């Protein structure tokens with residue numbers, strides 16, 4: 050069961066069936082999808098959002114999760130925060146590697162407020178409290194906004210890598226400080 054995580058301004062909670070409209074609004078936008086995946090594509094049917102919400106809800110793990118990020122003041126959903134095994138490059142369908150990635154997809158109405166960084170920092174804390182040795186993030190080389198989030202939350206840039214998603218990505222990593230000598 051995905052846990053609830055609270056920050057100063059945000060509540061990260063499990064996805065609800067009533068979030069389908071938000072998910073459709075989010076993932077049907079090119080500005081959100083343009084750097085996601087090898088062949089970025091926007092959602093074109095509400096049914097895709099229903100399937101996505103179901104998939105988000107199915108991830109049942111004590112530490113990994115996909116959270117709906119909501120504003121505390123009014124409960125409004127503003128984005129998605131993910132913590133899950135990252136697919137290794139290889140033959141399709143790609144298989145999960147042993148590394149865990151953190152990722153974020155926010156609605157453009159809420160960019161520029163520090164919400165992605167605030168939510169991601171809290172999920173990193175949750176990941177390390179749950180004992181993960183390190184967390185990685187990969188971004189499209191052109192996705193500077195996402196690379197800024199990585200840096201803001203203390204991730205180290207390790208250069209480009211083709212290890213994941215059959216794609217050339219900028220690779221970021223942060224180690225669990227509790228396990229550092």
Ligand SMILES: CC(C)(COP(=O)(O)OP(=O)(O)OC[C@H]1O[C@@H](n2cnc3c(N)ncnc32)[C@H](O)[C@@H]1OP(=O)(O)O)[C@@H](O)C(=O)NCCC(=O)NCCS
Pocket residue numbers: 080081082084085152153154155156159160161162163164165166167187188189192194195197198201
């Ligand atoms: C990547 C993405 C989440 C970044 O969103 P963002 O709003 O720029 O990121 P943050 O929430 O951390 O906000 C940081 C910005 O808010 C500003 N800000 C305003 N108030 C702030 C506050 N209280 N705290 C921190 N930052 C604040 C910062 O100055 C910063 O602006 P800058 O980048 O111009 O310096 C967003 O662009 C997105 O969802 N893109 C589409 C999906 C995507 O590509 N995801 C990544 C796939 S790898």
